[in-house]
Amino acid sequence: MVRAAITAVGHYLPEDRLTNADLEKMVDTTDEWIRTRTGIEERRILKDPQKATSFMAIEAAKMILERKNIDPDEIDMIVIGTVTPDMLFPSTACLVQTGIGACNAWGYDVSAACSGFLFALSSGVRFIESGHSKKVLVIGADKMSSIIDYTDRTQCIIFGDGAGAVLLEPAEEGYGILDSVEHVDGSNWSILCMHGGGSLHPASHETVDKKMHYLYQDGRHVFRYAVQGMADVAAEIMERNNLTGDDVRYLVPHQANHRIIDATARRMGIEMDKVMNNIQRYGNTTAATIPLCLADWEHELRKGDNIILAAFGGGFTWGSAYVKWAYDGVPGT
Ligand SMILES: CC(C)(COP(=O)(O)OP(=O)(O)OC[C@H]1O[C@@H](n2cnc3c(N)ncnc32)[C@H](O)[C@@H]1OP(=O)(O)O)[C@@H](O)C(=O)NCCC(=O)NCCS
Numbered sequence: 001m002v003r004a005a006i007t008a009v010g011h012y013l014p015e016d017r018l019t020n021a022d023l024e025k026m027v028d029t030t031d032e033w034i035r036t037r038t039g040i041e042e043r044r045i046l047k048d049p050q051k052a053t054s055f056m057a058i059e060a061a062k063m064i065l066e067r068k069n070i071d072p073d074e075i076d077m078i079v080i081g082t083v084t085p086d087m088l089f090p091s092t093a094c095l096v097q098t099g100i101g102a103c104n105a106w107g108y109d110v111s112a113a114c115s116g117f118l119f120a121l122s123s124g125v126r127f128i129e130s131g132h133s134k135k136v137l138v139i140g141a142d143k144m145s146s147i148i149d150y151t152d153r154t155q156c157i158i159f160g161d162g163a164g165a166v167l168l169e170p171a172e173e174g175y176g177i178l179d180s181v182e183h184v185d186g187s188n189w190s191i192l193c194m195h196g197g198g199s200l201h202p203a204s205h206e207t208v209d210k211k212m213h214y215l216y217q218d219g220r221h222v223f224r225y226a227v228q229g230m231a232d233v234a235a236e237i238m239e240r241n242n243l244t245g246d247d248v249r250y251l252v253p254h255q256a257n258h259r260i261i262d263a264t265a266r267r268m269g270i271e272m273d274k275v276m277n278n279i280q281r282y283g284n285t286t287a288a289t290i291p292l293c294l295a296d297w298e299h300e301l302r303k304g305d306n307i308i309l310a311a312f313g314g315g316f317t318w319g320s321a322y323v324k325w326a327y328d329g330v331p332g333t
Contacts, residue, residue, distance in 0.1 A: 004128035005176030005326035010063030039258025043160025043283035057165035078107030081116025114313025117285030140287030160283035164291020245269030
């Protein structure tokens with residue numbers, strides 16, 4: 001069976017930083033509260049109103065093309081996880097296709113909130129495994145600042161902007177994405193959603209007045225489900241593949257809250273020094289968190305490392321992937 005491997009990683013982070021000290025001036029909060037409850041110290045914000053999610057996704061994709069010295073017309077397919085597309089349609093994938101000049105590529109967006117990258121990855125993997133595609137760009141990108149109410153202290157402290165990308169190619173035997181698990185359960189859709197702007201509540205004066213174009217979240221309840229969901233799905237993939245904590249080189253968890261990450265690692269029996277965690281610097285970038293972690297740790301990864309990816313998000317959506325890393329990162333990069 002042909003498997004798919006991640007063969008390159010790219011990313012884009014806006015330069016502007018929104019620190020906890022900045023937020024103290026905007027809403028009734030403290031650096032101490034934010035750090036102890038979430039682990040976040042600062043986030044990146046794409047301030048230019050002319051630039052949106054596709055801009056960040058294009059930059060992340062271009063990094064891969066440059067690093068791998070690939071011609072854009074070699075890309076067969078582009079799959080993008082995002083809940084902040086530039087517009088409802090066309091898809092962000094279309095904008096990225098033209099932005100990088102991938103004249104032979106097709107593609108689409110995947111709406112799975114914080115599981116967006118994992119679900120997009122799963123989708124891309126299947127097209128490689130079936131022999132349909134040879135080079136697939138999988139991107140997680142979100143401009144969360146476009147849907148956050150910066151007067152609401154319960155939401156604005158959490159989210160940031162960014163994009164991460166990976167290239168999938170047919171794997172050398174024994175390497176690549178060896179297994180994945182995906183779940184959705186819509187019964188709790190209303191505790192983490194954006195009410196306005198869709199066909200149920202199209203934009204109107206009323207939807208704007210009622211702040212329905214901002215992310216809505218009942219944080220306390222989402223927290224409970226997220227702890228359970230991330231830990232369950234990570235345990236599920238480890239059991240299916242007879243892995244113990246000792247076998248795993250890195251856990252790559254969605255960066256929602258350091259307490260959710262800690263709970264997942266504990267359940268898997270993985271020490272914290274084997275957990276990728278950059279929430280302090282970027283906050284929750286929704287679909288971008290997992291590839292942004294891979295970008296930050298790529299130089300440390302070695303061919304054959306066992307990596308577990310795990311995510312939980314609005315929908316609810318949640319999932320996990322078992323990856324046998326396919327190449328040596330370059331130390332110091
Ligand atoms: C949002 C979240 C950080 C809040 O942390 P929490 O420990 O659950 O806090 P609570 O919501 O119970 O609020 C505790 C108190 O702090 C207050 N508070 C909320 N935000 C605050 C802030 N930024 N600064 C200071 N106080 C704040 C609340 O009003 C509440 O006060 P009260 O007890 O007087 O009512 C946490 O619930 C969380 O991370 N949830 C998951 C979010 C998530 O991951 N979403 C993405 C999808 S995976």
